[in-house]
Amino acid sequence: MAQYSRISGSVGLITLKSPPVNALSAVVRQGIVDTVEKALSDPKVKSVVICGQNGIFCGGADIKEFAGNMSGPPLVPIIHAIEAANKPMVAAIEGIALGGGLELALGCHYRVAHAKARLGLPEVTLGLLPAAGGSQRLPRLIGVPAALDLITTGRHVTAAEALQLGIVDQVTDHKTVDVAVKLALSVAGKPLDARRISTYLCPPLSALDPLFEEVMQKVRQRARGAIAPIACVQAVRAAAALPYAQGMEREKELMATLFTSGQARALQYSFFAQRAVSKWSTPSGARWDTSTPRPVHKVAVIGLGTMGRGIAVALAQAGLSVVTVEPQEKQLMEAKQAVSGMLERGAKKRGVAPPLNNITYNSNIQAVADVDLVIEAVFEDMALKKKVFQQLSVVCKPGTFLCTNTSALDVDQLASQTRTPELVVGMHFFAPANVMKLLEVVYGPRSSPQALATAMQLGKKIGKVSVAVGNCRGFVGNRMLKPYIEQAFFLLEEGATPELVDRALEEFGFSMGIFKVSDLSGLDVGWRVRKGDGLAEPRATGQSARIREGRRYSPLGDLLCEQGRFGQKTGRGWYQYSKPGGREPSSDPWFHSFLKEYRAKHGLVPRAIDHQEVLERCLYALINEGFRILEDGIAAGPEDIDVIYLFGYGWPSYRGGPMFYAGMVGLPKVLDRLEHYYQAHPDVPYLQPCTLLRRLVASGSPPVHKWREVIKKLHSQL
Ligand SMILES: CC(C)(COP(=O)(O)OP(=O)(O)OC[C@H]1O[C@@H](n2cnc3c(N)ncnc32)[C@H](O)[C@@H]1OP(=O)(O)O)[C@@H](O)C(=O)NCCC(=O)NCCSC(=O)C[C@@H](O)CCCCCCCCCCCCC(=O)O
Numbered sequence: 001m002a003q004y005s006r007i008s009g010s011v012g013l014i015t016l017k018s019p020p021v022n023a024l025s026a027v028v029r030q031g032i033v034d035t036v037e038k039a040l041s042d043p044k045v046k047s048v049v050i051c052g053q054n055g056i057f058c059g060g061a062d063i064k065e066f067a068g069n070m071s072g073p074p075l076v077p078i079i080h081a082i083e084a085a086n087k088p089m090v091a092a093i094e095g096i097a098l099g100g101g102l103e104l105a106l107g108c109h110y111r112v113a114h115a116k117a118r119l120g121l122p123e124v125t126l127g128l129l130p131a132a133g134g135s136q137r138l139p140r141l142i143g144v145p146a147a148l149d150l151i152t153t154g155r156h157v158t159a160a161e162a163l164q165l166g167i168v169d170q171v172t173d174h175k176t177v178d179v180a181v182k183l184a185l186s187v188a189g190k191p192l193d194a195r196r197i198s199t200y201l202c203p204p205l206s207a208l209d210p211l212f213e214e215v216m217q218k219v220r221q222r223a224r225g226a227i228a229p230i231a232c233v234q235a236v237r238a239a240a241a242l243p244y245a246q247g248m249e250r251e252k253e254l255m256a257t258l259f260t261s262g263q264a265r266a267l268q269y270s271f272f273a274q275r276a277v278s279k280w281s282t283p284s285g286a287r288w289d290t291s292t293p294r295p296v297h298k299v300a301v302i303g304l305g306t307m308g309r310g311i312a313v314a315l316a317q318a319g320l321s322v323v324t325v326e327p328q329e330k331q332l333m334e335a336k337q338a339v340s341g342m343l344e345r346g347a348k349k350r351g352v353a354p355p356l357n358n359i360t361y362n363s364n365i366q367a368v369a370d371v372d373l374v375i376e377a378v379f380e381d382m383a384l385k386k387k388v389f390q391q392l393s394v395v396c397k398p399g400t401f402l403c404t405n406t407s408a409l410d411v412d413q414l415a416s417q418t419r420t421p422e423l424v425v426g427m428h429f430f431a432p433a434n435v436m437k438l439l440e441v442v443y444g445p446r447s448s449p450q451a452l453a454t455a456m457q458l459g460k461k462i463g464k465v466s467v468a469v470g471n472c473r474g475f476v477g478n479r480m481l482k483p484y485i486e487q488a489f490f491l492l493e494e495g496a497t498p499e500l501v502d503r504a505l506e507e508f509g510f511s512m513g514i515f516k517v518s519d520l521s522g523l524d525v526g527w528r529v530r531k532g533d534g535l536a537e538p539r540a541t542g543q544s545a546r547i548r549e550g551r552r553y554s555p556l557g558d559l560l561c562e563q564g565r566f567g568q569k570t571g572r573g574w575y576q577y578s579k580p581g582g583r584e585p586s587s588d589p590w591f592h593s594f595l596k597e598y599r600a601k602h603g604l605v606p607r608a609i610d611h612q613e614v615l616e617r618c619l620y621a622l623i624n625e626g627f628r629i630l631e632d633g634i635a636a637g638p639e640d641i642d643v644i645y646l647f648g649y650g651w652p653s654y655r656g657g658p659m660f661y662a663g664m665v666g667l668p669k670v671l672d673r674l675e676h677y678y679q680a681h682p683d684v685p686y687l688q689p690c691t692l693l694r695r696l697v698a699s700g701s702p703p704v705h706k707w708r709e710v711i712k713k714l715h716s717q718l
Pocket of ligand 1: 020060063076096123128129256
């Protein structure tokens with residue numbers, strides 16, 4: 001709703017009231033219509049201030065409404081009426097003015113912002129464009145290049161930048177509404193024609209066509225298949241080339257296409273999924289709202305390899321006191337230099353002082369005696385990690401949370417090395433740990449709700465999207481990766497090339513195909529794991545070389561590793577590079593003849609494989625494992641899996657995550673194709689459709705937000 005009052009004798013005050021972010025729901029829009037009418041018809045009112053309750057101006061359109069039938073008065077005519085008003089309208093912006101919120105403010109004649117406010121048009125991140133005049137008013141106000149930047153990226157700007165760009169007229173440290181009222185009093189009765197942004201022409205630019213061509217090319221490259229950024233450029237182009245009314249027609253037309261697109265649905269789903277995962281629960285009944293985290297001020301990081309360094313930087317940048325431990329002196333010195341460099345570069349980017357003093361460097365584990373929480377990040381070796389946990393259990397003060405950054409090992413086994421298994425959880429960071437947003441927080445059967453809540457809260461504090469997951473080999477992300485990679489290997493055996501597989505995945509929207517990723521992260525990583533599992537042993541040729549434990553196995557990765565081809569670091573892998581450490585992959589004739597020989601040796605007759613088969617086999621195998629994870633209760637819901645893939649594995653955001661994507665494709669189709677491929681490859685258990693998928697299809701393939709009900713039923717029957 002919107003509340004109306006009259007203050008300072010002649011100022012009408014309209015307050016948007018719709019917690020938590022004063023989104024422009026149908027009720028709020030109706031409230032604005034009613035209160036503006038009141039203010040304009042009240043002869044005592046000479047000017048009007050619009051503000052939001054609780055220090056928040058407005059978070060934009062109510063995204064929840066987009067999924068249903070839109071009712072209530074539309075926003076565009078409301079903003080037109082405000083701009084056309086014959087009394088000065090002043091927006092008092094506190095907290096945020098985003099999307100429709102900023103568009104509402106742009107319809108006002110004046111804008112005052114609090115120094116801590118953030119403004120932006122983030123519609124593009126929801127698969128939309130600013131369609132309440134934002135794409136037409138902003139370029140007229142601040143010029144085409146600046147508007148293109150804000151609208152195509154959706155980035156938020158500070159009040160100071162907004163002032164510099166000309167989006168707001170005034171920035172204040174004081175009570176924004178008071179300052180806005182003062183301004184409203186001072187401009188009452190003054191002419192308003194020059195304050196109506198829709199009447200402006202975009203500031204002229206000499207070479208409009210080349211500018212738009214260049215921008216469009218850049219945006220297309222960055223968008224990798226996303227349609228909203230392209231539509232944003234087209235809308236701004238209309239602002240630059242057409243009169244306002246025609247520009248608004250174009251804005252509406254472009255929005256209509258985006259609004260009903262699957263991409264917008266996917267991006268809006270992921271907005272809510274990201275928020276849903278913070279409301280975690282576990283099968284044992286622990287929940288985010290009944291578990292109290294303990295405050296954490298001082299954190300230890302054990303091991304200063306690549307991961308440990310990134311974790312230490314992330315913690316220090318969030319203002320935590322960090323105690324690092326690395327027993328090898330040489331490694332410790334190198335790490336200190338590297339971490340300081342990372343902190344300095346990060347601080348320079350953000351224009352702040354580097355938090356160098358937040359970190360101490362130690363070679364003795366005794367240094368962690370008084371920390372609140374430890375993150376172990378030593379080499380991925382169970383025996384070594386067990387030893388560290390035994391030491392931590394003795395050294396740390398009672399009550400210290402003990403966390404491991406393992407990417408796949410059994411958290412429960414580590415917990416059993418300590419006297420306090422209830423204080424042990426996994427905190428699985430993704431490299432580079434100071435950059436990547438994802439954190440898997442892994443609870444074991446003995447982890448206490450408080451330990452889980454504390455790790456989740458710490459993740460939030462350091463800016464991560466944290467997802468609580470159960471303990472199993474590979475947790476959620478890496479467990480699902482296994483069938484995906486396995487299919488990619490099999491496709492090579494059957495006739496595909498790394499180039500073909502990668503192209504199909506990149507056209508789908510991944511920034512890199514699986515073989516390029518494998519070269520980047522190092523083929524030796526998986527090889528070590530397979531050797532540990534007793535899989536990667538040289539075998540005889542013929543059928544038995546490609547079978548392990550009764551199931552199909554491809555030794556291709558092992559054979560490359562035996563040749564010392566570890567990927568980028570050795571200059572050779574699935575591709576070749578100009579030198580060890582080179583980054584640009586190119587097709588490798590050696591690999592192609594090796595593959596030919598390999599197929600011949602194993603009696604494999606290559607066949608033509610198209611992009612559709614690559615996508616179906618790789619992605620549906622991964623999705624099938626996602627369903628198994630839900631079945632096993634390792635992830636609480638499909639949103640958890642999707643958020644993990646969106647933030648940790650480069651899944652294209654406009655496809656919503658693997659589980660959402662399965663729903664978009666249609667569960668019956670996913671089931672049918674898995675059945676088809678399983679029939680063709682009965683020795684590949686990952687292709688066998690799992691019970692939950694079958695159950696969902698049998699229940700009429702409900703939308704993704706209803707899956708939890710089916711999962712619950714399935715669990716109750718097990
Ligand atoms: C605002 C934030 C920055 C706050 O962040 P913070 O971390 O503090 O808190 P949370 O993110 O956890 O949020 C708290 C809480 O609030 C919910 N929420 C936040 N924003 C919204 C919102 N805009 N709508 C609804 N709900 C919101 C959030 O879900 C949390 O809820 P919970 O239950 O979990 O507690 C941050 O939240 C943020 O960034 N929000 C999003 C801001 C944003 O993107 N705004 C833009 C919205 S889109 C928009 O404004 C569009 C406009 O251009 C107007 C367009 C008008 C035309 C529309 C209709 C055209 C139809 C044409 C169709 C024709 C087709 C046909 O022919 O049929």
